[in-house]
Amino acid sequence: MASISLLNPKAEFARAAQALAINISAAKGLQDVMRTNLGPKGTMKMLVSGAGDIKITKDGNVLLHEMQIQHPTASMIARASTAQDDSTGDGTTSTVLLIGELLKQADIFLTEGLHPRIVTEGFEKARNKALAILDDVKIPIEINKKNLMGIANTSLRTKVHPGLADVLTEVCVDAILAIRKDEKPVDLHMVELMEMQHKTATDTSLIRGIVMDHGTRHPDMPKRLENAYVLTCNVSLEYEKSEVNSGFFYKTAEEREKFVRAEREFIDQRVQKIIALKRKLCDGTEKTFVVINQKGIDPMSLDALAKEGIMALRRAKRRNMERLALACGGTAMNSFDDLDESNLGYAGVVYEHVLGENKYTFVEECKNPQSVTILIKGPNKHTIVQIKDAIRDGLRAINNALLDKCVIPGAGAFEVRAYNELMKYKDTVKGKVRLGIQAFAEALLVVPKNLAINSGYDAQDTIVKLTEEDRLNPEPIGLDLSTGEPMKPVDMSVYDNYLVKKQILNSCSVIASNLLLVDEVMRAGMTSLKG
Amino acid sequence: MSTTREVIALQFGNYSNYIGTHWWNIQESSFSYNPEDAPSEINHDVLYREGVNLNKQVTYTPRLLLVDLDGSLKHLPREGELYGNSVKRATDDSAGDPLKKIKEDLEDLSTDVEIVQQPQADKHDFQKDLENPVVDIQEQNYNLADNVETWTDYLYARYHPRTVNIINEYKYDTEKQTFDTFSSGVQLWKTEQFEYDFCDKIRQYVEECDYMQGTQVLFDCFNGYTGLATECMEYLNDEYSKAIFAIPVYSPRNTLFENADEPMTDSIRVVNSALAFHKLSEQASLFVPLGTCDRVWRQLGAARPLSALNYKADNLYQTSAILAGYLDTITLRYRLRNAPSAYSLAGFCGDLTNYGRKLASAAFAMPFPMQHDMDLIDCLDKFEGPLFTSLTPNCNIGTDYIIQSLCVRGIARERLKQPLEKAKEQMRMAAYKCDSVSEMFQLYLQCANHASMSHVASVSMAIPTRIPFPNEIFTDEMTKLGFLSTTARRLAEEKVVSVPALAAVQSSSELGDTLETLHREAKRVKIAKLHRFRAAGLEEDDYRDALEQLLLFKDNYEDNFEL
Incomplete structure (x- = not known):
């Protein structure tokens, strides 16, 4: 009888072999759900x-989030996988598969x-060796488009269908x-x-500039304007009715009116500053x-700006202020006190696109854009x-x-190499640890095995x-997933991230060891504790 | 150029959504689709926006963002139904299963697709009938009070895809509350879902507004939503610096927190309330706690009695309807068409919060107790006792030295007094000089409340109480139009179609007691023993500071002041 049941007779518990069985079956269960998603053919x-x-x-991390995992062990594995995603953006399915396989x-044995302790000692030795092997097979790369394409493509093909990837x-x-x-x-x-939400997925494109979701x-x-100066600012062009506006505080209606007019004038002056600059720079030219603006612009200010042929957008995203400055040049202004040409950015064309109730504004043909937009299109949500x-994962993989500054040959190549090396290494180790x-x-082979199964080949x-x-x-x-034959990943440009593999090896062996060493699982509520 | 002064509504929490649902239902049942009717006194554009969906159909949806836990929506797709993007599953084989079609579209792209589907969520009968044009829902009896499981069951309004935000981290459970502490709400706000996506949705609404007045925030004030909502208000202040009218609400049902017994649940509620009130005193322009219980700090008290109403004390569906009626009435002040500018949200909040008294209390009378054959002048003349019932827990109606804002609705000009030739007795009353409902109330309040200041707005339209409003709460002494009758009894099958109501927000020294009792209860809680707060990141010193600030805030209500 477990000691917990003396303290709390309602506690549920499982010990030793039983506890282990719970953990292993959970890991296997999760593995079964995820295994079909691995690889480009998943x-x-x-x-x-x-x-x-x-x-x-097809993304392991998304799936784990959607599944309502109740089982404590399964949710522990899921958390390891989420951590994997947070730090690297890839390798989530592999994490789940590997943990499951390690336990299996x-x-x-x-x-x-x-004894589980001996297995975990073996795991630790093997992991250290595997990390050394990882360092051996890594290929230093030059940063150029071809190399990056290889790595991005490998990652993206595991998330979407090949054409789109x-x-x-x-x-x-x-x-x-x-x-x-x-x-x-x-x-x-x-x-x-x-x-x-428009056209098809393959119309997704890169805009060398900024696209905003308002007009x-x-x-x-x-x-639509061409050859445009772009002023980005965070200055209110909106008459704020202040709180002292309420009826109790004014003796007469005139007094109130006067106050309102003074406030209004304050805003008008700001608008006039923009107009003056525009006249100075643009009048008589093609510009x-x-x-x-990050703040609001009220209809009266909009009206004044429209009369001058100025295009004005209000309530831009905070982060777009920074992006706009990088894309068009210029600086984001917090006041109009000393506004001049050097504060302005430039864009070759700025135009609006209306789609149903949504408006989009494109700021394009910038001179040297250091901030860009990926415009995602698709027929449905x-x-x-x-x-x-x-795309998020693809960007992470490239990053x-x-x-x-190096990559690992993909398509299961590292796992196969590590298997061979570890089997050799095993013989040099004395005692039962070698079983671990x-x-x-053996567990590492789960990746190439499932790649093969998912592509329809015999494991x-x-x-x-x-x-x-x-x-x-x-x-x-x-x-080679299209023929089922061995190939050299380098020739086909199939690369994986060094970081991702390293993280997988580390986290999987730790989690698997922890789960193996569990000898008691208990559940006891603390409903009766006084607060 | 339209000069609608827009308001953005936010709802955080399940009970808030119960109230919100009733409220949007009430508003939509007051829409008139007849072009020949005179334009409504209420400017619905204040809270609604016009849009176009992808099929080029015009939509008219609330300018609303709501937050609830995963699992609380039942049949409602997260994106709403107006803009597509969810599938209706086929009931028979003949039409072809839409799921199969999506699957085929994808398989053209040479990938295998495995469908994993949850069983289709049950739709409440009321929802089924809404889709069926043959059935007149007003004729049906759904018994909603007993079989509503969540607010989507009686949702008549339709939402924009932006509106619904679901927290996936916690699961909805009717038996226990999983989203428990202020601190976990604060942590949740820092996730990408809220810090980027939710804020961006607010920004999109704000961008559409020409003359935004501010936001009204309705939130559950007993669980983790306190942290989430108050963090959101802080963001709103940083980014937009507009008026914020906050309405913390208390559910009449004491649902236990996860792994907590009743005393512990009470403690958690008290701590959450104290932290929320402290934060509200900094962030909100005005806040008015609402609930149908008379006490909520330590143990939930009894239900407040409302004349001619008969509701079950812990029924979420019925109590939320009463609170929604209150909200719909009190907010009229800033939702009127052609209103003078003092009728704005900022003006409303500003009037009531002199000397930093940002906490105010709610008072309500629904139905406004007026005999069906009586004039307002006689009704007020014969009135005894307080005009209304308090809807703020742990707070009584103030009588003297108060500032209040009232909204009266459903009393027509004709019901004010008799014309000169028939006036008789009425001529002798001072109030006979008054020519409008608001004027007469002003006069009455001047006499009834010593040294007080009152603002009265009046609207001739009563609260519409069509289904899905709970009609069963009205006793049979009410007539079809919601007035009282001592002689005739309303028949069981006859429904009340509308009720006149009187709602008020009061700032009185009574609120000092409210804060003091809260402070006393909160101080008694040993925060170190509530591990969940510490686990979610609350330091003991911070808690002590918050309580001290709360006490300072209470001092604002201390001295009686002269107007």
């Missing part, structure tokens, strides 16, 4: 809620009486290259993602003027959401490669072929 899942909401996805392999790859790589300055780390926030609010304002998730190493090595057949080929070749060997 299936998509369409999730339909009770109310008819649709979500279509360990279970074989445990049922034969091996190719389009998105180009878009993502171009976006990153556009905003990258010298050797400085890239700020991914400078890539704006804008969605439009002008005055009927007479120009809808035009655009105002993009679920397609757009799917693309958005994929990871920039940070690592063996389990770890054992493939593994035998791959391991044999790998032993004969100095270069790593991966699986």
